[in-house]
Amino acid sequence: MRRLLLTLALLVGLAAPAAAERIKDLGTWSGLRANQLTGYGIVVGLAGTGDDSLEYATQAMKGTAQRFGFDLPPGINPALKNAAAVMITADLPAFAKPGQKLDITVSAIGKAKSLRGGTLLISPLRGADGQIYAMSQGSLAVGGLGVDGKDGSSVIVNVPTAGRIPGGATVERAVDAGFATAPTLVFNLSEADLTTAQRVAAAINAGGAQARATDAVSISVTAPPGAEARAMLMSMIENLSVDPAEAPARVIVNARTGTVVINGAVRIKAAAVTHGKLTVAVQEQTRVSQPQPFSQGRTRDENQSAVSVSEEHRPMFEVKRTANLADIVKAVNAIGASPADLVAILEALKQAGAMTADLVVL
Structure with a gap:
């Protein structure tokens, strides 16, 4: 050995x-992988941006008070504008040992408007098996900001209802890998x-x-x-x-953003390509017909439409056999193809058997 x-x-x-x-x-x-932890807790110390009288926030506050030996009278629900019910998430890395610190993310689950300036009360974090693997507590760092005016206007920057606590959880139990x-x-x-x-x-x-x-x-x-x-x-x-193997020839198309990515393994066989562009324009105009004075006619709106059709002349270009990525880009740029045109050309080459690559549409 x-x-x-x-x-x-x-x-x-x-x-x-x-x-x-x-x-x-x-x-x-x-x-050797990370394990996801989740928990439920209460953030206090908010400047009137909490959950108010949300039922599950109220119940959580009653449970928190009972842990310290303080019982609220029956039928009394505390006003919780300064507190919010939150979900806590964290990743427990492999080989994490008791006493080590974890970063946690805290997110509001109710009607809280902002968690800025809040403090998370001690809350357990559980794994998928229901066991407690960490305990969390600390002051939140919130990057968002929300401001409301008395007239109903509001300004929100980023997301004020979620924040992080660096080192906000302490590992209590290790996972046997x-x-x-x-x-x-x-x-x-x-x-x-x-x-x-x-x-x-x-x-x-x-x-x-x-x-x-x-x-x-x-x-x-x-x-x-x-x-x-x-x-x-x-x-x-x-x-x-x-030395890893070369990636498979692949063309990635994002239909939402118009992004097209072609890796260097894509090869094109000999082919001739032409791509026309047909444009139909419809112009609508409204003309007011005004009758002569002292006549019995009525003022009316008349619609006038003008329809025109035009087609750009784009010459056919030749793609040489075993063309590489540089040749493809040069040929497409020569005809001024847009991303949408490029997608159409690549799909046609794939169907014609002239492109040896996987076409992936996101």
């Missing part, structure tokens, strides 16, 4: 090719690719470890027993360099 780690360390120190990337930048280890007892370690690629998976497995095997690509995403690594030895092995593997 020691010899294996020394070999991997030497491989890490070798100069990597210009196009090489570290394995740690290509994916993550299975099981299970990597120390699992029979194998599994590294999952962020993007599925069979070629990249095989190259990652080959790079690990070159260092003396035993790894195999089980599919286009996962690489299984035989690991020694013990958390310390596994942590060292994982660290060495993460810093190995691999």
Whole structure:
């Protein structure tokens, strides 16, 4: 095992090719992930921008008062303009230990207008299993601002009903990742690719470890027993360099914004393209017909319409075989195609079998 780690360390120190990337930048280890935490709490100290008499805020305030031994008389609902019911969210990272701090996000769930200047009372944060993993409390940092006038006018900057508390939660329970007892370690690629998976497995095997690509995403690594030895092995593997496979030829089209992105792997076969533009213009004018004085006629509105049709002349251009990205951009710019025209041209090339790429419309 020691010899294996020394070999991997030497491989890490070798100069990597210009196009090489570290394995740690290509994916993550299975099981070593963040866990989402949520909680419910009360923010107090607001300057009259709270929930007022919202029922669940009132109940929460009664529960908070009871925790300190103060019981409100039955039938009395406190005015809560200075308090607001909120939801709290946080991410519990892998290997987080009790006592460590977490950043939390606090968001109003009722009619509160602003959380600016508020303080979150101590609230538990629970995981998906219902167990408490952290406790939260602190003063909010709110980037938004809201101001209301007595005449009903208002000005809102950003979002005043949500804020963050840096280090506002303390971890109370650790999550067992299970990597120390699992029979194998599994590294999952962020993007599925069979070629990249095989190259990652080959790079690990070159260092003396035993790894195999089980599919286009996962690489299984035989690991020694013990958390310390596994942590060292994982660290060495993460810093190995691999040449990832070239991304698939792909054209991304955002129909809402008109954005078109073409990666460098797109190739075009020989084709001839022409793209015309037909414009129909309709102009409406209203003319007032005024009768002569002392006549029996009535004043009337008369509509006058003018319809015209025009078509731009755009010459056909030729796309050479195996054209690369630069050739495509040059040809499209030559005819002054707009983003919408470009999408239409690419779709036609795809249907004609002249473009070897996936067309993805967002």
